[in-house]
Amino acid sequence: MKWWQGGLFVWMTATIVAGFLYAPLARKLYEYTRIIYFHIPAAWVSMVAFVVAGVEGARYLWKRNPVNDVRSAAAARLGLVFCALATVTGMLFAKAMWGEYWNWDPRQVTIFFLLLIYAAYLTLRAAIDDPERRARVAAVYAILAMVTAPFLMFVLPRLSPFTLHPEPIVNGAGKLEMHPRMFGVFLSSTGAFTALFFWILSVEVRTARARQASRPAAPREEREISFDRAARA
Amino acid sequence: MGGSRFEIRLESVVGRYGERDVVGPLTVRFEGPGLYWILGPNGSGKSTLLRMIAGLKRPGSGRVRWLCQGREVAAARLRALSGLAAPEIQLYRDLTVRENLEFLARLRANGTKEGVREALASAGIEHLAKERPMSLSSGQRQRARLAAAWLGHPELLLLDEPSSNLDAEARDWLYDEVRQRALGSLCLVTTNQRGEPADGEPRLDLGALSYA
Amino acid sequence: MSIWAGATAVWGKELRGEWRARYSLGSSILFAAVTLAVLSFAAGPQARRPETAAVLLWTVLLFSATASLSNAFAREVEGGTWDLLRHAAGPGEVLLGKWLAGLCVLGLVEVFILAGGALLVAPSVGHPAGLAAILAAGTMALAIGLPLVAALLAQARSHGGLAAALAFPVLVPAVFAAVSGTRRALEGTWPGDELRILIGFAAALALAGWRLFDFVWED
Numbered sequence: 001m002k003w004w005q006g007g008l009f010v011w012m013t014a015t016i017v018a019g020f021l022y023a024p025l026a027r028k029l030y031e032y033t034r035i036i037y038f039h040i041p042a043a044w045v046s047m048v049a050f051v052v053a054g055v056e057g058a059r060y061l062w063k064r065n066p067v068n069d070v071r072s073a074a075a076a077r078l079g080l081v082f083c084a085l086a087t088v089t090g091m092l093f094a095k096a097m098w099g100e101y102w103n104w105d106p107r108q109v110t111i112f113f114l115l116l117i118y119a120a121y122l123t124l125r126a127a128i129d130d131p132e133r134r135a136r137v138a139a140v141y142a143i144l145a146m147v148t149a150p151f152l153m154f155v156l157p158r159l160s161p162f163t164l165h166p167e168p169i170v171n172g173a174g175k176l177e178m179h180p181r182m183f184g185v186f187l188s189s190t191g192a193f194t195a196l197f198f199w200i201l202s203v204e205v206r207t208a209r210a211r212q213a214s215r216p217a218a219p220r221e222e223r224e225i226s227f228d229r230a231a232r233a
Numbered sequence: 234m235g236g237s238r239f240e241i242r243l244e245s246v247v248g249r250y251g252e253r254d255v256v257g258p259l260t261v262r263f264e265g266p267g268l269y270w271i272l273g274p275n276g277s278g279k280s281t282l283l284r285m286i287a288g289l290k291r292p293g294s295g296r297v298r299w300l301c302q303g304r305e306v307a308a309a310r311l312r313a314l315s316g317l318a319a320p321e322i323q324l325y326r327d328l329t330v331r332e333n334l335e336f337l338a339r340l341r342a343n344g345t346k347e348g349v350r351e352a353l354a355s356a357g358i359e360h361l362a363k364e365r366p367m368s369l370s371s372g373q374r375q376r377a378r379l380a381a382a383w384l385g386h387p388e389l390l391l392l393d394e395p396s397s398n399l400d401a402e403a404r405d406w407l408y409d410e411v412r413q414r415a416l417g418s419l420c421l422v423t424t425n426q427r428g429e430p431a432d433g434e435p436r437l438d439l440g441a442l443s444y445a
Numbered sequence: 446m447s448i449w450a451g452a453t454a455v456w457g458k459e460l461r462g463e464w465r466a467r468y469s470l471g472s473s474i475l476f477a478a479v480t481l482a483v484l485s486f487a488a489g490p491q492a493r494r495p496e497t498a499a500v501l502l503w504t505v506l507l508f509s510a511t512a513s514l515s516n517a518f519a520r521e522v523e524g525g526t527w528d529l530l531r532h533a534a535g536p537g538e539v540l541l542g543k544w545l546a547g548l549c550v551l552g553l554v555e556v557f558i559l560a561g562g563a564l565l566v567a568p569s570v571g572h573p574a575g576l577a578a579i580l581a582a583g584t585m586a587l588a589i590g591l592p593l594v595a596a597l598l599a600q601a602r603s604h605g606g607l608a609a610a611l612a613f614p615v616l617v618p619a620v621f622a623a624v625s626g627t628r629r630a631l632e633g634t635w636p637g638d639e640l641r642i643l644i645g646f647a648a649a650l651a652l653a654g655w656r657l658f659d660f661v662w663e664d
Contacts, residue, residue: 061660116614123610127601130251133664137600140657144593144615147653151618151646159625159638222245222258223442227269227435289528290664309535317532323525327462339454340533381529 008195015188023185026178035093037185041193043086043111047153048194049079050114052201053121054146057139066212067205069135072142073125074204078197080118087111106157113152117145239265239314239388239419241286242298248281249293255281256439258295265388265419268412270430272423273439279423280319282439283393286421287317301388311389313343316382319393323374324366330377331362334384343385355410356380371398379407383414390420396429404429448537455534455542460549468520473513473554480505481558485565495631498568499624502558507587507613507620509554514547514591515608518599527599536662540592540655548588555584571633575626579636582643583623589647590616593654596661619646 019037026033056072059065090108091101102108124141128134178186240262247257256278263269273279284290285297288311299306299314306314324333334352338344344352353359356376358369366374375398383390392411396404408429411420422429430436463470484501485492492501521527530539559580562568570576594612601607613620626639 113614113617120611120614133600136660137597140660141597147649148615148618155642156618156621220254225261225437289531321525322529325526327465336458337533340451
């Protein structure tokens with residue numbers, strides 16, 4: 001194990017422990033406070049993964065380097081996992097706090113449609129056999145999804161400003177309303193989740209590269225053809 | 234020989250599907266006007282090569298250059314200067330043969346109503362102009378594809394196995410027509426029939442190139 | 446040749462083919478009829494309420510639009526005309542032509558849906574101009590987004606079942622804004638916010654699609 005992998009393990013463990021033993025409980029959330037350290041970072045990572053998938057897709061279209069496509073697809077797969085985690089943890093919190101798993105809260109809707117976008121992207125990839133075409137088409141879809149995402153995440157909630165989500169960090173007043181220890185653990189968890197995402201992403205990319213290297217293409221010798229001018233006259 | 238000088242240069246071009254190289258690396262220059270044959274058995278990459286020359290397929294590596302009178306031709310202009318007929322290319326089934334050609338003439342900006350009539354006549358199907366492609370026989374449909382390809386007398390004429398679905402008499406007519414057009418245009422014709430090129434006509438034999 | 450001239454050629458070809466074969470129009474009108482009947486029957490008298498009528502309208506329109514426009518490019522590939530078109534036309538001409546044709550087809554389907562809705566549901570319309578504006582903007586967003594998804598779908602095998610899966614997540618912002626705006630128009634308010642969102646969304650999708658289509662176009 002490399003030193004930083006061990007470090008990430010310790011960091012994650014310490015954050016989980018701190019979430020239960022160090023950070024205080026929020027006034028109206030009681031024990032449900034703990035979910036902040038898992039649900040929000042998972043949602044955050046799912047959006048980071050979304051941006052990475054789109055950006056790597058754009059880089060593929062620009063440079064046509066297969067590694068960018070590998071990164072884009074890997075980011076989407078991971079994004080789907082983190083998005084599913086965020087959706088499920090959010091639903092558990094909603095059930096505990098408001099009595100229903102689903103309340104059509106704007107943020108719930110946003111994360112759900114992000115999940116659908118990920119699923120659609122991966123389904124599209126699976127439906128195309130040719131690797132170059134798959135990379136190109138998937139990249140276009142990822143970029144189109146990135147264009148529509150700001151409308152889903154920031155513009156549409158203006159139509160329905162009411163949200164059930166507590167807003168200790170991102171709120172209309174622009175004020176941080178979280179206890180400093182809670183905020184510290186929250187930041188630590190977000191950082192650890194993000195580091196975990198990029199680490200797993202790098203493992204996926206290395207695996208894909210190793211798979212490609214194990215199938216070397218047989219080199220083909222160049223042929224230069226010239227035509228007899230007499231034959232063309 | 235008359236006709237403008239249209240030239241195609243393939244520089245280390247590779248035709249690739251997925252991870253498989255089907256043709257190349259190949260460096261070759263076709264200089265017009267004139268007729269070139271691209272020979273080879275099925276799977277030798279003839280159609281792939283023609284698609285790259287037509288600008289329909291990006292080479293896996295290397296590049297294709299088109300030059301007219303020594304100047305590079307951009308992709309947008311290539312559309313107006315070239316015509317292509319291939320077995321997998323069909324005309325629109327809901328348009329008549331004439332409507333198909335008029336549509337192509339508008340897109341390529343290289344044809345008039347008179348040009349459409351002339352293309353149909355030279356393909357021997359002017360009497361079928363009001364028919365829809367699906368009501369034609371396979372030989373007649375092939376003639377319609379050829380009419381669409383040489384509509385507007387393109388500088389570059391690309392024919393992929395044009396004699397398929399044609400009987401012997403029609404085949405003779407076709408190659409007489411192509412040889413006539415090659416006096417003023419650059420014509421590239423693919424075939425898997427070794428007997429089709431006449432003696433002395435330049436040929437690129439993909440089947441004879443081994444890449445082992 | 447200008448892009449506009451090529452686009453009108455493609456537009457004309459699409460409409461002519463649509464008129465003769467009615468492959469998109471026929472299936473989407475039938476689809477709209479069935480969906481409208483089923484949903485309005487299920488909703489009963491509640492369907493007249495602005496929020497229900499708005500959802501009903503855009504559900505029927507979205508599904509009908511998907512049924513009609515999602516094959517815009519797959520038809521070309523399956524019919525063997527994709528390479529014919531790619532060799533003769535530029536990507537911009539084809540995309541613009543398909544957009545214009547899609548808008549015409551959707552417009553016709555919408556007339557049918559509105560007539561059916563007026564008969565079966567008959568909600569009261571508080572702000573007719575607002576409703577017309579929302580319909581126009583929402584239809585434009587669908588007519589821009591669906592052909593883009595259709596172009597991606599044409600590259601895949603078995604594209605039939607994927608249309609809704611690919612299109613809906615991308616079009617959700619437009620649909621949500623359209624539903625909200627329609628509700629407000631039915632209630633009698635000018636849906637200014639929703640119109641701005643729809644127009645901004647359609648513009649963003651059009652710009653991105655215009656640039657990205659080149660990558661779908663190539664082989």
